[in-house]
Amino acid sequence: MQEKYHPQEIEQDAQQYWENTAAFNATELPNKPKYYCLSMFPYPSGKLHMGHVRNYTIGDVLSRFHRMRGYNVLQPMGWDAFGLPAENAAMQHGLPPAKWTYDNIAYMRKQLKSLGFSIDWTREIATCDPHYYRWNQWFFLRMLEHGIAYKKTQVVNWDPIDQTVLANEQVIDGRGWRTGAPIEKREIPGYYLAITRYADELLDALDTLPGWPDRVRTMQANWIGKSHGVDITFPVSEQTEFHQDLKVFTTRADTLMGVTYLAIAVEHPLALQAAKNNPSLTEFLEECKQGTTTEAELATQAKKGMDTGYTALHPITGESIPIWVANYVLMGYGEGAVMAVPAHDERDFEFATQYKLPIKIVIRPQNENELPPLNQAFIDYGITINSGEFSGLKSQAAIDAIAAHLELKQLGKKRTRYRLRDWGISRQRYWGCPIPLIHCDRCGTVPVPDDQLPVLLPENLVPDGSGNPLAKSSEFSICSCPSCGQSARRESDTMDTFVDSSWYFIRYACADQNTCMSDSRTSYWLPVDQYIGGIEHAILHLLYARFWSKVMRDLGLVYFNEPFTNLLTQGMVLNEIFFRKSTTGRINYFNPTEIDIEIDAQGKRTKMILRTDNLPVESGGIGTMSKSKNNGVDPQELVDSYGADTARLFMMFASPPTQTLEWSETGVEGAYRFLRRLWRQVYLHLQHPQKAENLLLISRIGHQPSKRFEVNCIKPLPKSPMIWGVDILSTPLSHPLWN
16 A cells, blocks of 8 residues: 555546446346435536536445445436537537537546446436437337327417527527527427326325425425316307307305406417407507416516406306406416406406406405405405305305305316426427427328337537428438328427436336337336435426336336335535626626635635736625536546545535535545545554554445454544545455555
8 A cells, every 4th residue: 555645546546446347337136135326317518517526426425335235236327418508509619419419428427437436337328319219209109199198289489580499498588598589479289298197196196205305295296286176167248259158267266256357368269359350459469479488487577468358257146247368377277267356366466456457355354354455465265255145154165155056057166176287398409309200291190110210310410590400301301101101291399308307217227128118127126216316306307207107107117106215305516606797787707716815814805806817806605506607616627636535525524415515625625634644544554553543443335345444543533334425445455555
């Protein structure tokens, strides 16, 4: 054993030893307990960030600990490689997304290996690999056969200059993030997966997941949003081409007698009918189309509306009620119409106040005889008033009585509804998994036969921002109809990238399987014993993965109910933000390594300057490390300077895994000094074991069974069953480095 601690030399030798001995390659061993430890796979953006390092260090510590305890451990890695960032980079650099993606994968793989993670690289996958996305396509066709996948129109954000659909987060102040063009709402056809069929099971099964944080289970339950209410019909007074009555769903039928107007969505057929002879309404509808499509943003934006001139009849009193178009009503929720009760709904109150519509109080507080104030909505349950024969009832009793009355009149019925909506997977983008359908003028929409899968995504296209390159590529689009043989066109939409991440954890169990989507090895490894990732994925990714797993189960491809037994949501890594604001208002961010900070005798900052120009900068405080704020720390620089064990040790000791971690150069240096002292004491003990004073037992964390050895320690370590995150040499004691 050498006297000095040289981490780069030691770690390189250890990593080579692991590779030569296939130390972390997992095989199925039925006579041994298994432990499947999985960290959410990264998007190959080009470089790892410290959030990656923390996530994978936590997983690696757990993996090594369970190997030490005699478990058969699987810790795989792959790449969430499709998606819009690759297209954006391609437009910026003039390169195909494929080259950018594969180059990034190669570099990030090298980074991960340099960090010493005990990963089984034989199971590596990339979602842009045809061997992987072939099974996305195959399973989509199975869901299509069972009616789980289907086609319908959807309201989307449309950029008229780029001629493409934008995600909600790409719409900034009503304009396209890249072109600045006013965004339009458009209805276009797309494919959906019927996740709502599984709403009850997805909700109920949350009670079977005690290994999940309560916060995450609550977030999922709220997203599913099961509610009990009443469907109510409001007959339309006028004869219109619409030929339908308005139907609304409400959980507060006790407020029905307080309805003073009905509100319909901009895209509602009755709104379009009313606009035919009303230029002002037509102009208003066009204005509203240049807005958001998200429920969250609609809740906070200014409420706007216009009277259609139509009316409907109150289902109990027969009173005539005006029908308004309102920008806060979404066509995709319910049937695009809501009953407005301004006295008892904050959103309706705001709208009614602005347009001077009537406000009628029909609920009073349960323990008070006075009416609630008229300067705000009273949204709690209480006692009905001003409600005719239904007055004097508690809210729940009023709901039951009104529902029964409406059912007798065939104008209403109790119903359970969900906030959850079916999952729209169509994306008008290039860099994604092609939807395996062919459009034929004679035969209609025809599935691609299984023996012609995968439908290959051409990897040589360079998007230019003027729409989906697939739709303009005759080489991709033009094909023969599988049914009649005539010329036809391929579907040019690609799948939502959440599809790729909804089952990758299953594919790891049988990554080399070429003839089927999953095999018997999934029964050995699945479900995942420990899943680790950020809280930002608590809803959609986890919900879609649970849904996808249940569909695979129902089609006989897997045999578990829930994919993740335990879930750990690691805290974010924080660092200080430095910036400078220009005279035009543009903010430029600078990396903390570029800043010199002067401190006075009392330890207070006196000056913060940018090293390159010696001009002052401002501090934005502590925030999550991100590229946009330029406050990240390059893990490779850390490894090159201090070694992987220092990075891992700091990540595990600086803060509990579920809490945020504030970056600290002094903390990193402290971890490095500790490892040097530890190395020195082991060296001295091996040279002069008789001089050992303080003995410390350290459990080896390696791929071999647990071993123990004694070292001379200057300062005892905190009490812990293991040294979290540090593997000393990361090699077995039998290795020549110890001799």
